[in-house]
Amino acid sequence: MEQVEHNIKIMQGNEAIVEAAIAAGCRFFAGYPITPASEIAEAMAQRMPQVNGVFLQMEDEIASICATIGASFGGMKACTASSGPGISLKQEGVGYAAVVEAPIVIINVMRGGPSTGMPTAPGQQDIYQAKYGSHGDYEIIALMPSSCQEAFDLSYKAFALAEKYRVPVYILSDEIVGHTRERVKIPTGLKPVERKEPPLKENYKPYEAGPDGLLNGMPAFNKGYKILIDGQLHDEEGNRAAHLPEVCAGLTERICKKITDHANQLVDIEDSFTDDADILVVSFGSPSRPALSAVKEARKKGIKAGCVKIRTIWPFPDNVIADLALKPHTIIVPELNIGRMVNEVKRVVAGKCEVVSLPKLGGLLHTPSEILAEIERRSKVCTR
Amino acid sequence: MEQVEHNIKIMQGNEAIVEAAIAAGCRFFAGYPITPASEIAEAMAQRMPQVNGVFLQMEDEIASICATIGASFGGMKACTASSGPGISLKQEGVGYAAVVEAPIVIINVMRGGPSTGMPTAPGQQDIYQAKYGSHGDYEIIALMPSSCQEAFDLSYKAFALAEKYRVPVYILSDEIVGHTRERVKIPTGLKPVERKEPPLKENYKPYEAGPDGLLNGMPAFNKGYKILIDGQLHDEEGNRAAHLPEVCAGLTERICKKITDHANQLVDIEDSFTDDADILVVSFGSPSRPALSAVKEARKKGIKAGCVKIRTIWPFPDNVIADLALKPHTIIVPELNIGRMVNEVKRVVAGKCEVVSLPKLGGLLHTPSEILAEIERRSKVCTR
């Protein structure tokens, strides 16, 4: 870890997200209470006025994401937070944000689903929803913290990525991270994320992209740009183009590829003991901590186990995982769902090694020994 | 095609769905206008009162799906219809229906997205949303018609599957099928789908499943069952069980596996010229018609091309496609999106042959010659 000056605070993951957002320059939050995300709203309600920012409890989650997008074009860095049921309600808004390229941050403190499900228990069942929940073709970025420190770090990063890629960025936290109190190091002198103002030209075109598919900064309302923002497919000027197939195809492709084409730049993983590993545990979010614990135990027992924690889950780090799959005979994927992300791993590993799903439902976190048991079982089955 | 007595009608796909629903015994529809699904609501408004059924235009799409679920437990076969934006809004309701095991039919007449997108153009961009749009782990069934006749046939079938599996069933139609007028053969004497009433025992347990994971029929309200229906995870009696990890895990697993375990029974494909095919076009919905056209042309040119139309898209027919992939050197997947379902094909084909995506964005259907061109290109690249 870099040597930076920092303050230490003991706080919940939910609070860490709020502090990171404020440090990143977020000055607008709109939300609606829901377990286990409510502390985010509560801390925002307390903190925003202290930094002359805006906290709004809206009438529902739909209004929350719409107000957030409005504030984003209004000139503020903005975010919203919820959990499963509320995130489902926000889906139409997510698609709108994606197509108008609004830089917003959406926090999903995941709980057990489906529906009202298990309101007070953790889950990782919403990872595909983050990518596919709204209708139409679009892409988002999603980051998954496994500790309060990561909740802080990744939240700060989420705002930076949202601005750079002009895209909604999800933080997929969960009830465990949200409600655990831990030490968080807050670097002193952290600068707010920059919002680049585009050059104000004659005939400014708000949707004219560079060769990398990215827009040049973010114009705010009432700064002279006179822009039209429209959820219908539009041309570079922002005018409706639903009757122009090529323009529509171009825009749809661009908002997808501006993310997928940058997958390699967006990779954020943490690997431990992978160099010589025969067995790899690939995980994300909360289970990655008992996974590391189990791997350390396995090493003590002489098993060459290794560990990969994926922090940027969307776009999926295809290439890195494919590379890491070359050596081990088995990859174990523990997740707090019925076994979803394991399919992505399977897809990119493409038969190069065995991929084993270790799902856990019911609202409990894997224990280190559960993961260790699987490592031991697999190392016995296949030893080379 | 079977020889059954039938009436011929010239109608739009949207109308065919309505006639099939009524034939299947559907007596409740709640919806909200949206292009290109509005004709379904309009025809329902006209037809339902004629069969003493209920048509409701609700205040929004959320209310529509909730009323539909209410009516289903109220004792009626029930459905709702919309397109992208409205379907996004229904997602919380979809998860509820899945977990309370409400037999409902959801019609998505797909248009171009994301967001308001291309309101009057067709698309197939919502196929993953159908599976992953709501939070939490659950499964649905999804059927895709490519003609007005299939719109009729699959809609009737959708109601039958909904009752049998106690699950929300999607009809993923699109603007083309919805608005095309074609001949539809309506078998005379078609019987309404049966809704099985469970045996009314002492201490009836509404969520006691058989060994196949399926519930025994469907109890209606006010018939003596005195049931509690709850979107929270529940035990066999329907009582909340969020504090019981095993019960929660069991329910989540069951509502997923009752569908995925029956994937083979649910397969519905139509294959043409596949026996000796070197090149296969695998498609679903509207593009499967120009695909067949192209394959016929290719055959005329001496290319051994074949065609598979997938009608039950979820659960994905893993085994059938894997089997069909054994012979050809290439599979081409044309779809009206950025290339989504091709990933499922890739997953199950698992390297056994080349899989080529032929996406089409912008709201236009593939022409036969576009698909033929791809067939020709691929047959040149790889001839064995």
Add this chain to the structure above:
Amino acid sequence: MHPLGEKYIRKGTLPYLWCPGCGNGIVLHATLSALDELNIMDRIALVGGIGCSGWIPTYINADTMHVLHGRTIPFATGLKMSDRDRKVVVFSGDGDCLGIGGNHFIHGARRNIDITVVMIHNQIYGMTGGQVAPTTPYNGKTKTSPYGNNEPPFDACELARVAGASFVARWTTAHPRQLSKTIQEAISHEGFSFIEVLTQCPTQAGRVLYGTANAAKLLDMLKESTISITAAKNKSAEELQGKLLVGKLYHDECKPEFTSCYYRRNNAISSL
């Protein structure tokens, strides 16, 4: 347990998950008496929202749906329309009914569909831990209005009436007898009936808004802040200052009810 409980409470759901002194149990009791008096347990459908108050019907051994937050009235609409002889009673928190569910509320009222909505008004989002509600008093301090609530509350009864409800009443949990009688009357009424019940929430509203978790004290406050419309008749404007009217506020017995109109028209059409 009280005999009504013995008779009607669903086995295996007890104890109630409510905090000690919570008003929801009082509403539950009042509801049980009303249903018992009406003797319609076999043709009633109950719908509960998400919130502490939404649990009320889940304890009752009747056909019950515990639905999505804010969506009670649409579910109830499906239940009512699928059997016109069925009576439907909704239990919805003030957040559930007026916050996320506000649109369904005004549309249900507009249709004048035969549903009884019992809205449990505790001035707060109870279940999620004490956040501001659309009923929280102006300047009230809650978890999400720590510097005081900036938004004036709705008058739910006025809203219901203007939107089209044909039966509108308000009581508090300090009026259990009247409440029960009114629930009975509302269910018997054909049309959209709305009952607002002001209730004590010692744990959240009590602690957060009023600095006390003492149920009795809170209930006293409720009682003191209200006056019945009959009693109010002989009072001067000054005496009524700051008092909320309770009682049956509005009743239109002649307004056409949605379901019966719908089916009457259907009969005309389908018998053509």
Add this chain to the structure above:
Amino acid sequence: MHPLGEKYIRKGTLPYLWCPGCGNGIVLHATLSALDELNIMDRIALVGGIGCSGWIPTYINADTMHVLHGRTIPFATGLKMSDRDRKVVVFSGDGDCLGIGGNHFIHGARRNIDITVVMIHNQIYGMTGGQVAPTTPYNGKTKTSPYGNNEPPFDACELARVAGASFVARWTTAHPRQLSKTIQEAISHEGFSFIEVLTQCPTQAGRVLYGTANAAKLLDMLKESTISITAAKNKSAEELQGKLLVGKLYHDECKPEFTSCYYRRNNAISSL
């Protein structure tokens, strides 16, 4: 083109996609005059809903969001709160505002946030092809009420007032001068201002509800069915029978406005 058009209409969006004789163009014109008079094109944000009427602001060369169906007011709320000096005007169809968007409407009014909502009331869902709206007259036949509308319409102005709006007015497209003046006044007012504009939709409402697509005839009907509140003062109840009041129906200049209260409190807190 009219000089206001030359000055303010966004190049490249013409021609308007509206049908011949549609009232939306009249509202557009009235809006342009109001904005021109106020000279605030640089600090106005316009928000349009989804519907024919939602297109109105998209033709104006100002900072404009064309949003999701029914969600104008939440977007507008974000725009207003992110710059308290910005004025925000919303254009929303009757379906957009009162159908799917009804909850945001009453909550915006409750907050009394400084947003001007111009609701275009054409009694129908125009853009989707003539389905029943929450404003369609009782018994009116539309594409989705082919046997007659079973649901009484809302009185949007009453709803706005009861919910908390501090400025409420109603006009028709037959009153373009008054409409323009009122839009100007509403924008100047600090608080939630609501203007209902009854307008002709020859293609859908005209054909489907009234059997004529003649814009002039429909506009005449609108004119005849209304009476201004000033004129109404001297009329007997009999004379007013069946007439809808138009004019400024309600105006409370003293009600605290949400944004300014919010920031005033913020200043007190953040300067601690």
Add this chain to the structure above:
Amino acid sequence: MRKEIKLAGFGGQGIILMGVFLAHAAGYFEGKEVAQTQSYGPEARGGACRAEVVISDEQIDYIKTLNPDIFVAMSQPAFDKYVFGINPETTEVFVDQDLVAKVPEEIKHVHRIPATKLAEEMCGNKMAANTVMLGALVKNTNIVSADTIKATLSKQLPAKLQELNFKALDYGLNYCE
């Protein structure tokens, strides 16, 4: 045999109805396979709109027209917008002669029909122009028979419109260029 028909005009001229009638005549009364589509939604408002009909003895795999055998244009902007895809050598092109002035010379088979004028002057209602055109189309192409199109009109039209439209159809069927 697959036949493609493209019909274009001005919103409100009854273009789509022409398509629907053709589809009914061929599909319902003549037992052929048909697929009828149209432009749709607000983008079609006021400006040019079109309907397409494919008629075939076999299953129709592709429902849109690619190279129409028959093209009908009832307005100049519609002609210009939708003329693409026709074969100048073989496509039978029908235009309202008073509304479509500019037809490229390369197009071989052009039928100039005064449909609107006939409807207005002879039937007293220019709304029937589409039916006049339908008559001319049927007569000149035999794409469906005059009998089945008549049967379609009597089945599909409300009673009060029948007289007018039968009259219009006859003017079309009997019109000699």
Add this chain to the structure above:
Amino acid sequence: MRKEIKLAGFGGQGIILMGVFLAHAAGYFEGKEVAQTQSYGPEARGGACRAEVVISDEQIDYIKTLNPDIFVAMSQPAFDKYVFGINPETTEVFVDQDLVAKVPEEIKHVHRIPATKLAEEMCGNKMAANTVMLGALVKNTNIVSADTIKATLSKQLPAKLQELNFKALDYGLNYCE
């Protein structure tokens, strides 16, 4: 060294606050790694509730307690519900002696503290029972130092509650079984 502490009791007894204080003392004032979790939501209402604290010199990979080194129970139902996982030989078990009557004999290290009684009788407020217990816990285990727990109380508690709690802490620190 990883230490696991599980605290259990009755909703309203301040169990979670005990956990928070321990986490602060160890994490903020003693510079250790800490992870503090708790039972949550309405299911925890009225009935038994618990807080967990893990304190370690190294990075904490697993944040929950599996085999608590210290177990505190302030009510019998809470004791019964959460006693699982303790090691009868090694776990230091603290109970409020007036509220937890039944403690299995197998458990070796049981500390019976009259926390509620002391709080009520000596401090005049039984709400301070948790702080009394905290004092006894600190004294008997040295899981954190008395100084850092005092520093925590002065940092975390509002002024008006400090006197009461310091008094309660002292009664706990000085209580001899």
Add this chain to the structure above:
Amino acid sequence: MVIIDNNYCKGCFLCMHYCPKKIIDKSTNINGKGYAVPYIANPEECSNCKTCELICPELAITVEEGDN
């Protein structure tokens, strides 16, 4: 006769507060869930008014007709 079912009582004392005769009082009993429960201190003064019954949120009180 007023019967309090201690199993269900949560010790909120609304009954005590609202008894017009002020005959319900706190007892020293703690029930299984740990709540202090009330008792009828002066049963003979009870007027059978049922206020306690209706106000008890736990349905723990039954007032039976007949002698107190």
Add this chain to the structure above:
Amino acid sequence: MVIIDNNYCKGCFLCMHYCPKKIIDKSTNINGKGYAVPYIANPEECSNCKTCELICPELAITVEEGDN
């Protein structure tokens, strides 16, 4: 002076209907989009009241001060 911009006119004739002086009339002109457009039959009678201007949904009419 009343100027009608034929390019934008959609031939709805609201101007004609609402002109208090009844001086606007249908012309035989069809504009580029195929709409029949109106014209000012009696410009000299115009009172510059601007009703036509305000009622035209297409912003196609401009009434300029000065002579008609």
